[in-house]
Amino acid sequence: MNFRNLDLNLLRVFDAIHAEGSTTQAAARLGLTQPAVSNALNRLRQQLGDPLFERGPSGMEPTPAARRIAPVLSDALRSLERSLGADQEFDPATSTREFRMIVPEALELMLVHPLLKRAAAMPGITFRLLPVNSPGYKEMVMSREADIAIFPGHFNDEAIRSTHVCTLALCIIARAGHPVYGDGEEFTADDFFEAGFVVLGDEIRRSIQFHQESMASGRERRIVLTATRIWSMLHTVA
Known part of the structure; x- marks a missing residue:
């Protein structure tokens, strides 16, 4: 690659994508549209001969070449911003x-x-x-x-x-003498699908892996109330 032919504006796009892990958020950071950032990334890929970023489970993940470039480029850009007085630390x-x-x-x-x-x-x-x-x-x-x-x-x-x-454990709370759980020490799968549940929010429930696996099994628990606060859930089941 001939460095003299490199569009230095593309390096700002590289830096933003590396920092944000997303072309969409990089666009917001730079005040550009997402297609403009994607186009700039494609041009830089061609000029450097490397994919630079690839889609992964947690966003745009840097290639080994991008990981080598990123710290050097970031230091250079931050130094330039400070020298120009543009960096509000x-x-x-x-x-x-x-x-x-x-x-x-x-x-x-x-x-x-x-x-x-x-x-x-x-x-x-x-x-x-x-x-x-x-x-x-x-x-x-x-x-x-x-x-x-x-x-x-x-x-x-x-x-x-x-x-x-972090990882948090899920638990089921039932009142003493519950008609399904009773005073037993075991809550079986059949008990689970027979009992009526108070749950927290549709959006939260759909995102929890346990709920997703339950739905995939073809059995769905019986939900009698969808609450917005944990404290109201505890009062309801008491």
Whole structure:
């Protein structure tokens, strides 16, 4: 490759795709359309003779060549931005930014206290937690209306970079003397499909692997109430 013939604007596209793991989010970061970013990536692939990024389960994943290029290019671009005064570096101590996070209600108890404790030295920063059943949550992440989403189940969307955060066990809660469960120590598969369930949100339920496997088996549990809050679920089954 002749470096003199390389369109340096394409390197900004490369850097954005590597950072975002998605051509859609790279486009939002650069203020371009997604087709324009895809076209730029194709041109850079031709000029460098390498695929650079390939679609994977968690987004656009860099090839070995792209992984070699990325840190050098990122350092060069950040250095240039600083020298031109174009880089407004994020300073947690002085920032007044609000971080919007889509978080399942069950994780709020685990997340909020350590998050606020860590942010105590950042008095200007605030957080807004949004429920997982927010309408258009994927669009909110892609448009940067939300900064991060923690979502249950397997999330496979090439437009959004994702990673596994934690594993939580599912449990079934039943009142003492329940007509199906009773006071027994075993809850069989037949019991499961006979009992009436209170569940949390259609969107959440559909995303959980257990529900997906249950549907694939050809048997569907009996849902008597779809709730929006965990606390109302506990009160209902008590």
